[in-house]
Amino acid sequence: MATNSTTSLLIKRRKDIFQIWVDHQVEDPALRDDLMSNDELRNQSEEFLDLFLQAIKSGNLEDISRTEYQPIVDLLTGISLSRAHSGFTPRETALYVLSLKKAVIRVLQEELENDPASLVNEILNISNLLDSLSLVTFETYIQGREEVILRQTSEMNEISTPVIRVWEGVLALPIIGTLDSERTQIVMENLLQEIVETESNIAILDISGVPAVDTLVAQHLIKTVDATRLMGAECIISGIRPEIAQTIVHLGINLEGVQTKATLASALKYAFSKMNMVVTKRK
DSSP states (O other), X not given: OOOHHHHHHHHHTHHHHHHHHHHHHHHOTTOOTTTSOXXXXXXXXXXXXHHHHHHXXXXXXXXXXXXXXXXXXXXXXXXXXXXXXHTOOHHHHHHHXXXXXHHHHHHHXXXXXXXXXXXXXXXXXXXXXXXXXXXXXXXXXXXXXXXXXXXXXXXXXXXXXXXXXXXXXEEEEEEESOOOHHHHHHHHHHHHHHHHHHTOSEEEEEEEEOSXXXXXXXXXXXXXXXXXXXXXXXXXXXXXXXXXXXXXXXXXXXXXXXXXXXXXXXXXXXXXXXXXXXXXXXX
Protein backbone atom coordinates (compact mmCIF):
# COMPACT_ATOMS: atom_id res chain seq x y z
CA MET A 1 0.00 0.00 0.00
CA ALA A 2 1.20 3.51 -0.74
CA THR A 3 1.39 6.05 2.06
CA ASN A 4 -0.51 9.28 1.65
CA SER A 5 2.76 11.19 1.95
CA THR A 6 4.35 9.26 -0.93
CA THR A 7 1.29 9.69 -3.13
CA SER A 8 1.26 13.42 -2.35
CA LEU A 9 4.99 13.56 -3.05
CA LEU A 10 4.60 12.03 -6.51
CA ILE A 11 1.67 14.28 -7.32
CA LYS A 12 3.68 17.31 -6.15
CA ARG A 13 6.61 16.28 -8.37
CA ARG A 14 4.39 15.38 -11.35
CA LYS A 15 6.01 17.95 -13.62
CA ASP A 16 9.51 16.63 -12.86
CA ILE A 17 8.46 12.99 -13.29
CA PHE A 18 6.85 13.81 -16.62
CA GLN A 19 9.89 15.64 -17.95
CA ILE A 20 12.35 12.95 -16.84
CA TRP A 21 10.12 10.26 -18.35
CA VAL A 22 9.78 12.00 -21.70
CA ASP A 23 13.52 12.73 -21.80
CA HIS A 24 14.28 9.02 -21.24
CA GLN A 25 12.05 8.10 -24.18
CA VAL A 26 13.25 10.84 -26.54
CA GLU A 27 16.92 10.23 -25.80
CA ASP A 28 16.70 6.50 -26.39
CA PRO A 29 18.64 5.69 -29.60
CA ALA A 30 15.97 3.18 -30.63
CA LEU A 31 13.18 5.77 -30.63
CA ARG A 32 11.09 5.48 -33.82
CA ASP A 33 10.33 9.11 -34.55
CA ASP A 34 9.25 7.97 -38.03
CA LEU A 35 6.30 6.17 -36.42
CA MET A 36 5.37 8.74 -33.76
CA SER A 37 6.15 12.43 -33.43
CA ASN A 38 7.52 13.90 -30.19
CA ASP A 39 4.28 15.83 -29.70
CA GLU A 40 2.24 12.63 -29.94
CA LEU A 41 4.61 10.94 -27.51
CA ARG A 42 4.31 13.81 -25.01
CA ASN A 43 0.50 13.90 -25.19
CA GLN A 44 0.25 10.14 -24.80
CA SER A 45 2.67 10.12 -21.87
CA GLU A 46 0.92 13.02 -20.13
CA GLU A 47 -2.44 11.26 -20.29
CA PHE A 48 -0.92 8.04 -18.96
CA LEU A 49 0.86 9.79 -16.07
CA ASP A 50 -2.30 11.63 -15.00
CA LEU A 51 -4.26 8.35 -14.91
CA PHE A 52 -1.40 6.67 -13.03
CA LEU A 53 -1.29 9.35 -10.32
CA GLN A 54 -5.07 9.25 -10.05
CA ALA A 55 -5.03 5.46 -9.56
CA ILE A 56 -2.40 5.42 -6.79
CA LYS A 57 -4.45 7.89 -4.71
CA SER A 58 -6.39 4.83 -3.53
CA GLY A 59 -3.23 3.51 -1.88
CA ASN A 60 -3.40 0.30 -3.91
CA LEU A 61 0.00 -0.49 -5.44
CA GLU A 62 -0.53 -4.24 -5.75
CA ASP A 63 -3.72 -5.21 -7.59
CA ILE A 64 -4.12 -3.59 -11.02
CA SER A 65 -7.32 -5.58 -11.61
CA ARG A 66 -9.22 -3.26 -9.27
CA THR A 67 -11.58 -0.57 -10.54
CA GLU A 68 -9.22 2.37 -10.03
CA TYR A 69 -6.74 0.90 -12.51
CA GLN A 70 -9.25 0.10 -15.26
CA PRO A 71 -8.80 3.45 -17.10
CA ILE A 72 -5.02 3.11 -17.15
CA VAL A 73 -5.16 -0.55 -18.25
CA ASP A 74 -7.56 0.39 -21.05
CA LEU A 75 -5.27 3.20 -22.20
CA LEU A 76 -2.21 0.96 -22.01
CA THR A 77 -3.99 -1.74 -24.01
CA GLY A 78 -4.85 0.74 -26.74
CA ILE A 79 -1.30 2.09 -26.84
CA SER A 80 0.23 -1.39 -27.07
CA LEU A 81 -2.13 -2.56 -29.82
CA SER A 82 -1.53 0.63 -31.77
CA ARG A 83 2.23 0.23 -31.50
CA ALA A 84 2.06 -3.43 -32.49
CA HIS A 85 0.06 -2.56 -35.61
CA SER A 86 2.33 0.39 -36.43
CA GLY A 87 5.52 -1.65 -36.43
CA PHE A 88 7.12 -0.81 -33.06
CA THR A 89 9.42 -3.49 -31.64
CA PRO A 90 8.72 -5.28 -28.32
CA ARG A 91 11.63 -3.38 -26.74
CA GLU A 92 10.30 0.00 -27.84
CA THR A 93 6.86 -0.84 -26.49
CA ALA A 94 8.13 -2.17 -23.14
CA LEU A 95 10.37 0.88 -22.73
CA TYR A 96 7.28 3.09 -22.53
CA VAL A 97 6.38 1.89 -19.00
CA LEU A 98 9.86 0.90 -17.85
CA SER A 99 11.21 4.39 -18.49
CA LEU A 100 8.44 5.78 -16.26
CA LYS A 101 9.72 3.53 -13.49
CA LYS A 102 13.17 5.10 -13.84
CA ALA A 103 11.68 8.57 -13.60
CA VAL A 104 9.62 7.77 -10.48
CA ILE A 105 12.54 6.04 -8.74
CA ARG A 106 14.79 9.01 -9.44
CA VAL A 107 12.30 11.40 -7.83
CA LEU A 108 11.86 9.09 -4.83
CA GLN A 109 15.65 8.98 -4.35
CA GLU A 110 15.80 12.76 -4.34
CA GLU A 111 12.94 13.10 -1.85
CA LEU A 112 13.75 10.19 0.49
CA GLU A 113 17.55 10.16 0.44
CA ASN A 114 17.60 10.77 4.21
CA ASP A 115 15.19 7.91 4.93
CA PRO A 116 16.74 4.74 3.40
CA ALA A 117 14.17 2.35 4.87
CA SER A 118 11.22 4.25 3.41
CA LEU A 119 13.07 4.72 0.14
CA VAL A 120 13.64 0.97 -0.30
CA ASN A 121 10.03 0.17 0.61
CA GLU A 122 8.53 2.73 -1.78
CA ILE A 123 10.86 1.72 -4.65
CA LEU A 124 9.81 -1.92 -4.22
CA ASN A 125 6.13 -0.99 -4.23
CA ILE A 126 6.39 1.25 -7.29
CA SER A 127 8.58 -1.27 -9.13
CA ASN A 128 6.08 -4.10 -8.55
CA LEU A 129 3.21 -1.92 -9.73
CA LEU A 130 4.92 -0.68 -12.89
CA ASP A 131 6.23 -4.18 -13.65
CA SER A 132 2.62 -5.42 -13.57
CA LEU A 133 1.59 -2.66 -15.98
CA SER A 134 4.60 -3.51 -18.15
CA LEU A 135 3.35 -7.12 -18.39
CA VAL A 136 -0.01 -5.79 -19.60
CA THR A 137 1.90 -3.87 -22.27
CA PHE A 138 3.86 -6.91 -23.40
CA GLU A 139 0.89 -9.31 -23.41
CA THR A 140 -1.22 -6.87 -25.40
CA TYR A 141 1.65 -6.22 -27.81
CA ILE A 142 1.97 -9.96 -28.49
CA GLN A 143 -1.77 -10.15 -29.12
CA GLY A 144 -1.52 -7.25 -31.55
CA ARG A 145 1.39 -8.81 -33.43
CA GLU A 146 -0.52 -12.10 -33.69
CA GLU A 147 -3.45 -10.21 -35.23
CA VAL A 148 -1.08 -8.60 -37.76
CA ILE A 149 0.49 -11.97 -38.63
CA LEU A 150 -2.90 -13.66 -39.05
CA ARG A 151 -4.13 -10.83 -41.27
CA GLN A 152 -0.97 -10.91 -43.38
CA THR A 153 -1.16 -14.70 -43.66
CA SER A 154 -4.77 -14.46 -44.82
CA GLU A 155 -3.84 -11.78 -47.37
CA MET A 156 -0.90 -13.85 -48.62
CA ASN A 157 -3.13 -16.89 -48.99
CA GLU A 158 -5.57 -14.84 -51.05
CA ILE A 159 -2.79 -13.51 -53.26
CA SER A 160 -1.03 -16.87 -53.64
CA THR A 161 -4.14 -18.75 -54.84
CA PRO A 162 -5.16 -16.96 -58.05
CA VAL A 163 -7.63 -18.69 -60.38
CA ILE A 164 -6.60 -18.09 -64.00
CA ARG A 165 -8.90 -18.45 -66.98
CA VAL A 166 -6.49 -19.99 -69.50
CA TRP A 167 -9.12 -20.77 -72.12
CA GLU A 168 -12.84 -20.57 -72.50
CA GLY A 169 -14.18 -23.25 -70.19
CA VAL A 170 -10.73 -24.04 -68.73
CA LEU A 171 -9.44 -22.71 -65.38
CA ALA A 172 -6.00 -23.15 -63.84
CA LEU A 173 -5.05 -22.67 -60.21
CA PRO A 174 -1.29 -22.77 -59.53
CA ILE A 175 -0.56 -23.65 -55.91
CA ILE A 176 2.72 -22.44 -54.40
CA GLY A 177 3.80 -23.49 -50.91
CA THR A 178 2.30 -25.93 -48.44
CA LEU A 179 -1.40 -26.73 -48.33
CA ASP A 180 -3.04 -26.68 -44.91
CA SER A 181 -6.70 -26.79 -43.89
CA GLU A 182 -7.18 -23.02 -43.95
CA ARG A 183 -5.51 -22.58 -47.31
CA THR A 184 -7.39 -25.52 -48.81
CA GLN A 185 -10.63 -23.82 -47.84
CA ILE A 186 -9.53 -20.64 -49.63
CA VAL A 187 -8.47 -22.64 -52.69
CA MET A 188 -11.83 -24.41 -52.85
CA GLU A 189 -13.85 -21.24 -52.35
CA ASN A 190 -11.93 -19.31 -55.01
CA LEU A 191 -12.04 -22.17 -57.50
CA LEU A 192 -15.72 -23.01 -57.02
CA GLN A 193 -16.71 -19.35 -57.24
CA GLU A 194 -14.79 -18.96 -60.50
CA ILE A 195 -16.36 -22.14 -61.93
CA VAL A 196 -19.81 -20.67 -61.27
CA GLU A 197 -18.94 -17.24 -62.70
CA THR A 198 -17.21 -18.52 -65.87
CA GLU A 199 -19.32 -21.69 -66.34
CA SER A 200 -16.10 -23.61 -66.86
CA ASN A 201 -16.16 -27.40 -67.00
CA ILE A 202 -12.45 -28.14 -66.55
CA ALA A 203 -10.20 -27.01 -63.69
CA ILE A 204 -6.47 -27.65 -63.44
CA LEU A 205 -4.74 -27.71 -60.05
CA ASP A 206 -1.03 -27.22 -60.68
CA ILE A 207 1.12 -28.32 -57.73
CA SER A 208 4.51 -27.66 -59.34
CA GLY A 209 5.18 -25.13 -56.57
CA VAL A 210 4.25 -27.46 -53.70
CA PRO A 211 7.54 -28.53 -52.06
CA ALA A 212 6.29 -31.91 -50.81
CA VAL A 213 3.15 -34.00 -50.75
CA ASP A 214 2.26 -35.99 -47.66
CA THR A 215 -0.94 -37.74 -46.60
CA LEU A 216 -2.49 -34.51 -45.30
CA VAL A 217 -1.71 -32.53 -48.48
CA ALA A 218 -3.09 -35.37 -50.62
CA GLN A 219 -6.30 -35.40 -48.59
CA HIS A 220 -6.68 -31.66 -49.12
CA LEU A 221 -6.19 -32.11 -52.88
CA ILE A 222 -8.76 -34.90 -53.01
CA LYS A 223 -11.27 -32.72 -51.14
CA THR A 224 -10.78 -29.96 -53.71
CA VAL A 225 -11.20 -32.43 -56.58
CA ASP A 226 -14.41 -33.82 -55.03
CA ALA A 227 -15.82 -30.31 -54.50
CA THR A 228 -15.03 -29.43 -58.13
CA ARG A 229 -16.81 -32.56 -59.36
CA LEU A 230 -19.90 -31.67 -57.35
CA MET A 231 -19.99 -28.41 -59.30
CA GLY A 232 -20.09 -30.42 -62.55
CA ALA A 233 -16.49 -29.74 -63.58
CA GLU A 234 -13.60 -32.14 -64.11
CA CYS A 235 -10.47 -31.49 -62.06
CA ILE A 236 -6.96 -32.32 -63.29
CA ILE A 237 -3.89 -32.28 -61.02
CA SER A 238 -0.71 -31.28 -62.84
CA GLY A 239 2.87 -30.83 -61.69
CA ILE A 240 3.34 -34.40 -60.47
CA ARG A 241 7.15 -34.55 -60.27
CA PRO A 242 8.95 -37.93 -60.01
CA GLU A 243 9.73 -37.46 -56.31
CA ILE A 244 6.10 -36.56 -55.58
CA ALA A 245 4.92 -39.62 -57.52
CA GLN A 246 7.25 -41.83 -55.49
CA THR A 247 6.03 -40.29 -52.23
CA ILE A 248 2.38 -40.83 -53.17
CA VAL A 249 3.05 -44.48 -53.99
CA HIS A 250 5.15 -44.98 -50.85
CA LEU A 251 2.43 -43.51 -48.62
CA GLY A 252 -0.23 -45.61 -50.30
CA ILE A 253 -2.31 -42.55 -51.17
CA ASN A 254 -5.19 -43.48 -53.43
CA LEU A 255 -5.67 -41.03 -56.31
CA GLU A 256 -7.79 -43.46 -58.31
CA GLY A 257 -10.25 -41.60 -60.47
CA VAL A 258 -8.22 -38.39 -60.32
CA GLN A 259 -6.68 -37.30 -63.62
CA THR A 260 -2.99 -36.43 -63.05
CA LYS A 261 -0.38 -34.99 -65.40
CA ALA A 262 3.34 -34.30 -65.09
CA THR A 263 3.17 -30.74 -66.40
CA LEU A 264 0.71 -27.92 -66.86
CA ALA A 265 1.23 -28.20 -70.63
CA SER A 266 0.18 -31.86 -70.53
CA ALA A 267 -2.88 -30.94 -68.49
CA LEU A 268 -3.84 -28.24 -71.01
CA LYS A 269 -3.40 -30.69 -73.88
CA TYR A 270 -5.66 -33.17 -72.11
CA ALA A 271 -8.22 -30.42 -71.43
CA PHE A 272 -8.27 -29.44 -75.11
CA SER A 273 -8.77 -33.05 -76.14
CA LYS A 274 -11.73 -33.34 -73.74
CA MET A 275 -13.20 -30.31 -75.47
CA ASN A 276 -12.51 -31.80 -78.92
CA MET A 277 -9.99 -29.05 -79.66
CA VAL A 278 -6.56 -29.32 -81.26
CA VAL A 279 -3.89 -26.60 -81.03
CA THR A 280 -1.46 -26.69 -83.98
CA LYS A 281 1.32 -24.47 -85.29
CA ARG A 282 0.46 -22.20 -88.18
CA LYS A 283 2.27 -23.19 -91.39
